[in-house]
Amino acid sequence: MTTDILLHDFAVVERSGSAAVLSVQTAQKVRSFTKAFQNVVLVLLATAVSVPLLFLLWVVLSLSVWRLGRLRPYKVALDADNYKDFRLRFAKITALGLTLQPITQLDLSKRNWVVRSFLSQAVKAAIILQRHQAEMTKVLQKLDEPYGPISSGWQILTSDDRWGNRPKPYEYLV
Amino acid sequence: MGSTIHRFVFRTPKRRCIIFEGHFFEAEQLAVVKFYDKAHSLSANRFSLMNHSHEAAQIIRTAVEIVLRLYADNPFLSFAFMGASDTSSNFETRRFRIYRAMLYRLFTEQAFQHLQNPQNSLYIMLHRVYCESNKDAQANIFKILASIYPEEGESDE
Numbered sequence: 001m002t003t004d005i006l007l008h009d010f011a012v013v014e015r016s017g018s019a020a021v022l023s024v025q026t027a028q029k030v031r032s033f034t035k036a037f038q039n040v041v042l043v044l045l046a047t048a049v050s051v052p053l054l055f056l057l058w059v060v061l062s063l064s065v066w067r068l069g070r071l072r073p074y075k076v077a078l079d080a081d082n083y084k085d086f087r088l089r090f091a092k093i094t095a096l097g098l099t100l101q102p103i104t105q106l107d108l109s110k111r112n113w114v115v116r117s118f119l120s121q122a123v124k125a126a127i128i129l130q131r132h133q134a135e136m137t138k139v140l141q142k143l144d145e146p147y148g149p150i151s152s153g154w155q156i157l158t159s160d161d162r163w164g165n166r167p168k169p170y171e172y173l174v
Numbered sequence: 175m176g177s178t179i180h181r182f183v184f185r186t187p188k189r190r191c192i193i194f195e196g197h198f199f200e201a202e203q204l205a206v207v208k209f210y211d212k213a214h215s216l217s218a219n220r221f222s223l224m225n226h227s228h229e230a231a232q233i234i235r236t237a238v239e240i241v242l243r244l245y246a247d248n249p250f251l252s253f254a255f256m257g258a259s260d261t262s263s264n265f266e267t268r269r270f271r272i273y274r275a276m277l278y279r280l281f282t283e284q285a286f287q288h289l290q291n292p293q294n295s296l297y298i299m300l301h302r303v304y305c306e307s308n309k310d311a312q313a314n315i316f317k318i319l320a321s322i323y324p325e326e327g328e329s330d331e
Contacts, residue, residue, distance in 0.1 A: 078284055079284075083282045083283065083284040084282075143283050143284070143287065143302075144287075146287075146312070147287070147300065147305040147306070147309075147311065147312040148309065148310075148311075148312040148313050149313070150289070150312075151316055151320075153291045153292075153293045153294065154289050154290070154291050154298075154316075155289065155290055155291070155292075156287065156288070156289050157278065157288040157289065157290060159283035162278055162279075162283060162288065163283070165278065165279070166278075166279050167279055172279075172280060172281065172282045174242070174245065174280070174281045174282060174285050174286070
């Protein structure tokens with residue numbers, strides 16, 4: 001009897017051990033399935049939120065670049081009153097020009113379409129600003145062209161020199 | 175090349191009487207500004223003589239104000255200055271350096287093109303709009319300056 005009980009117990013224990021293993025295995029499977037299911041939900045959620053945001057960002061960026069082009073900043077004019085402002089803007093855009101150069105030389109063909117769509121806007125903006133800087137440079141260089149043949153001994157004082165040496169606290173009189 | 179002379183008389187803080195002459199060449203739209211001490215007015219070298227009052231900067235600043243006055247009356251004028259020498263050499267005289275320092279900094283590139291002739295201490299501000307619309311303007315201005323201030327040898331000042 002004891003043996004029967006023992007055997008019975010052993011079988012029960014063995015059966016319950018197998019069941020335990022089985023239940024643990026099942027629980028693990030369920031857990032990993034739930035995790036995977038949660039990841040998929042998360043991914044779907046992230047996609048549902050980020051894709052419209054990215055699209056919106058791309059739209060805003062494209063509109064800004066389009067507006068920058070519409071402003072036609074490369075059509076520059078030097079007026080009687082804007083010389084100082086013109087010079088200050090030229091200094092800023094020249095400083096910016098150093099960072100624009102690598103952007104205009106980006107090879108977009110090797111990028112995926114998402115990155116390419118954003119980078120192409122940056123490249124367009126950089127090209128517009130570079131053209132603006134080139135036009136401003138032309139206008140300033142024209143200031144140093146003589147109005148006729150200059151006799152020997154005469155030198156034109158270049159606008160760059162004069163701008164660089166101006167006393168900044170003082171305003172121009174004319 | 176006829177000119178009209180505008181005379182301005184000022185008294186300095188040290189009670190020196192300074193006479194400014196603005197020689198206005200209407201045909202060429204050029205004004206040449208000179209000054210001398212009234213006490214030296216009968217001298218042929220009146221533009222070069224010094225009164226030792228050490229008021230050069232104030233006097234030359236007054237010359238700049240006269241330029242502004244003439245410019246307000248005629249907005250197409252070009253201006254010329256000569257830094258008269260108090261020694262035998264005309265090369266970058268003291269007055270020329272003061273003129274250059276002031277005019278260099280107070281008048282923009284947009285309105286005037288600035289030229290200098292350090293050998294003869296001459297400084298010109300060419301009016302851009304007038305010179306762009308008149309091809310011979312610069313050449314005429316140089317001719318007048320050559321007649322007033324010969325480039326070699328003697329100088330009128």
